[in-house]
Amino acid sequence: MKGWKESASLILAARHRQKYNRALPSLVFQYNYKLLCLKRHRNSSFYPESYVFPGGVIHPADADLKWQNLFRTFGFDTNSFNSLFPNTNLRPQIFQSKSNELPKEISLRITAIRETFEECGILLCKQVKRDGILSNWAHVLSIPEEDVQNWQTKVHDDATEFYTMCEKLKCYPDLWSLHEWSNWLTPTYFTTKRYDTIFYMACMPLIPYSNYDTIEMEDIKWDTPNNICAATDMMMAPPQHYEISRIVKYECLENLLDFAIERSKLGVELYLPIRVLLRDGKMHVLPGDCMYPKNPSLTEKQIIDKTNMTIAEFEEISPVKNRIIFFDLEVKKVIVHNFDSTEGHIAPMPVEIVYIKSLDKK
Numbered sequence: 181m182k183g184w185k186e187s188a189s190l191i192l193a194a195r196h197r198q199k200y201n202r203a204l205p206s207l208v209f210q211y212n213y214k215l216l217c218l219k220r221h222r223n224s225s226f227y228p229e230s231y232v233f234p235g236g237v238i239h240p241a242d243a244d245l246k247w248q249n250l251f252r253t254f255g256f257d258t259n260s261f262n263s264l265f266p267n268t269n270l271r272p273q274i275f276q277s278k279s280n281e282l283p284k285e286i287s288l289r290i291t292a293i294r295e296t297f298e299e300c301g302i303l304l305c306k307q308v309k310r311d312g313i314l315s316n317w318a319h320v321l322s323i324p325e326e327d328v329q330n331w332q333t334k335v336h337d338d339a340t341e342f343y344t345m346c347e348k349l350k351c352y353p354d355l356w357s358l359h360e361w362s363n364w365l366t367p368t369y370f371t372t373k374r375y376d377t378i379f380y381m382a383c384m385p386l387i388p389y390s391n392y393d394t395i396e397m398e399d400i401k402w403d404t405p406n407n408i409c410a411a412t413d414m415m416m417a418p419p420q421h422y423e424i425s426r427i428v429k430y431e432c433l434e435n436l437l438d439f440a441i442e443r444s445k446l447g448v449e450l451y452l453p454i455r456v457l458l459r460d461g462k463m464h465v466l467p468g469d470c471m472y473p474k475n476p477s478l479t480e481k482q483i484i485d486k487t488n489m490t491i492a493e494f495e496e497i498s499p500v501k502n503r504i505i506f507f508d509l510e511v512k513k514v515i516v517h518n519f520d521s522t523e524g525h526i527a528p529m530p531v532e533i534v535y536i537k538s539l540d541k542k
Contacts, residue, residue, distance in 0.1 A: 183478075184373075184374035188289070188378050189292060190234050190380050191233050191379055191381045191427070192296070194216070194384040194433075195212055195386060196214045211404040215424065215427065216390075217420075218399070219232075220397065221395070230416055231401065231415065234292075234300055236298070236299070242290040242291045245280065247282060247287075247343065248282070254352050261286060264286060264355060265283075267447075273450070274378055293355075294339065298393060300400055301332055302320055302388050303323065304354050305351040305354055306319065306321065315357065316359075317383060318382040319354070320384070321351055325389065358381070359380060359382070360443075361443075362448055364451045364452075365478065367453045368478070368480060378448070383440070408424055418453060418504050419451070422504060425528035425529050428529050429526055452467075452476055453465070453504070456484040459488070459491075460490050460507065461505060468519050469498070470500040499518060500519055501516060516528050
């Protein structure tokens with residue numbers, strides 16, 4: 181049996197100022213978009229009070245074949261879903277589908293859209309398929325605020341209600357606006373809860389109305405990538421921290437979307453962080469790092485003990501780096517050097533964040 185649950189998460193980026201002029205780039209970062217982050221409830225059993233992207237665990241209802249009937253009513257046939265499948269046969273295990281269910285490339289997107297609606301009231305659905313053209317931009321289906329809150333409660337209590345809602349509202353989940361971004365598996369040293377999570381990217385022309393679920397969340401925050409990276413009061417788990425340090429390289433939303441579309445055609449690689457213990461801190465080495473194990477176990481606890489060395493000494497013997505460092509002084513840093521991604525991804529910026537409270541005390 182797997183020692184983890186499968187989940188889907190959505191990185192939402194929305195324009196917050198006038199359209200960026202690609203012909204006149206600025207000398208300093210002037211982001212024309214913001215990212216959505218939700219603060220987990222303090223009573224959450226996994227990373228309480230941390231800021232995350234909306235998302236959650238898959239439910240059998242997300243893979244129910246009856247979704248095919250719904251999509252057919254809007255004129256979608258089998259070929260309509262081809263663009264959701266990357267041009268590769270090397271797929272992480274999260275995309276292994278079971279018989280009598282939708283392909284994971286479809287069902288995981290439904291999960292991400294359902295969970296995003298449940299957690300913050302943003303409904304990425306459409307009611308009309310226009311001239312066979314599927315937009316790469318994400319748009320929110322506008323419904324009355326009281327209906328949003330009512331359906332959020334129903335979907336929170338019963339995931340099957342999401343399909344019922346789509347039938348009632350005569351809409352379909354806009355799968356084509358979600359672009360494969362990354363895949364992270366919780367490290368093996370976590371003994372209570374682990375998640376295999378696919379992250380999708382969706383870009384929106386406007387910041388939408390939102391209403392966060394007070395049962396699971398304490399706050400909702402829209403901010404630019406650089407501000408999130410510089411914030412000292414926003415605790416984040418390593419995957420979110422790493423992904424935002426990738427996104428921060430793009431100050432133009434249109435460029436971010438173009439990159440996400442092209443990169444998603446290559447699929448994603450599984451990122452399983454391997455912990456390294458050092459004299460003055462800890463580290464997660466990631467695929468591509470010269471210190472990353474060749475065949476790491478997905479289930480057996482694996483920790484590299486280098487407590488006879490400092491972080492600086494370990495860095496000195498590492499010519500190729502793809503890692504996240506946790507100093508004992510509450511500082512987290514992403515380090516990437518001489519590293520080329522096999523999945524066509526952009527390397528993160530070297531980002532350093534000082535936290536009031538550490539998220540990596542285990």
